[in-house]
Amino acid sequence: MKRVVPRVMGRSSRSDTDGSPGWGPAAAAAGPALRAVGLTRTYGEDESLVWAVDGVDLDVPAGQTLAVTGPSGCGKSTLLQLLGGLDRPSEGEVWLGGRRIDHLGERALARLRRRSVGFVFQAHHLMHELSAAQNVELPALLAGASPRAARHRAAELLHQVGLAHRARHLPSELSGGQRQRVAIARALANDPLVVLADEPTGNLDSAATHDILRLFDELRAAGQTLVVVTHDERVAATADRVVSMRDGTLADDTRLDGNRGRRHGHGGTGLGGTGLGALLSWED
Numbered sequence: 001m002k003r004v005v006p007r008v009m010g011r012s013s014r015s016d017t018d019g020s021p022g023w024g025p026a027a028a029a030a031g032p033a034l035r036a037v038g039l040t041r042t043y044g045e046d047e048s049l050v051w052a053v054d055g056v057d058l059d060v061p062a063g064q065t066l067a068v069t070g071p072s073g074c075g076k077s078t079l080l081q082l083l084g085g086l087d088r089p090s091e092g093e094v095w096l097g098g099r100r101i102d103h104l105g106e107r108a109l110a111r112l113r114r115r116s117v118g119f120v121f122q123a124h125h126l127m128h129e130l131s132a133a134q135n136v137e138l139p140a141l142l143a144g145a146s147p148r149a150a151r152h153r154a155a156e157l158l159h160q161v162g163l164a165h166r167a168r169h170l171p172s173e174l175s176g177g178q179r180q181r182v183a184i185a186r187a188l189a190n191d192p193l194v195v196l197a198d199e200p201t202g203n204l205d206s207a208a209t210h211d212i213l214r215l216f217d218e219l220r221a222a223g224q225t226l227v228v229v230t231h232d233e234r235v236a237a238t239a240d241r242v243v244s245m246r247d248g249t250l251a252d253d254t255r256l257d258g259n260r261g262r263r264h265g266h267g268g269t270g271l272g273g274t275g276l277g278a279l280l281s282w283e284d
């Protein structure tokens, strides 16, 4: 099998993504991949005021996989959206790769999201009229890659997630788990600094969940910084670290390093560097 080395490990080859001073590999290497300082998001006002995220301080070192858990309504999705620049805090700061992003203008923020953040949602949000390959090509094209480079990258990623043979299929011709794997491939298309996933297994049966768990394990081994919001403790068990939220705040912060293999039965592959797909034998 082709030895696949995900370019998630190749952050040092990333060129300056938007030409701004202080942005790029040196800045990314200098501090945590993600940092939240006093992060606060309220909705509504007066009697209907909701503190969805309430003064969260959080550092996510480069290469760490972090699971965010907690009861419904505690602020997990809001936190993830703030970290990815999909939403603006009411107060506090968000830093991505050593650069403060919460006060960027809309265009700069959109460009940053496209190039540096890979999103995976519960509902995969694939474009229905595009094939699997075209869906994965799209972010690279939008970020300015040549059609040839985008095609090449999409083929590589679909191979990595075990879907090379489904590249021409429309999302409607794929299973739920396959669609989510395409969505993960799409999230990786621009070699993002961070991947943010919101309930990525929420709609999946247990076999498909298992595929996603394997993929997250491979991403962890490859050094991809990943933040995943999840109710599923099997997903949380793939992470290096789990934080749980209560009422908009971080209530608990646990490192799982060293326990992953025992916790979900297929971790601890020791792949570090062999990359996605190297030991995977997808069965579809």
Ligand SMILES: Nc1ncnc2c1ncn2[C@@H]1O[C@H](COP(=O)(O)OP(=O)(O)OP(=O)(O)O)[C@@H](O)[C@H]1O
Pocket: 043, 044, 050, 051, 052, 070, 071, 072, 073, 074, 075, 076, 077, 078, 079
């Ligand atoms: N657009 C909005 N307007 C008003 N309140 C909101 C809005 N979005 C979220 N909230 C409130 O903010 C709080 C946090 O919501 P959030 O979706 O972040 O929670 P969650 O932990 O992700 O929940 P779940 O696990 O159910 O998805 C909730 O009380 C929610 O009702």
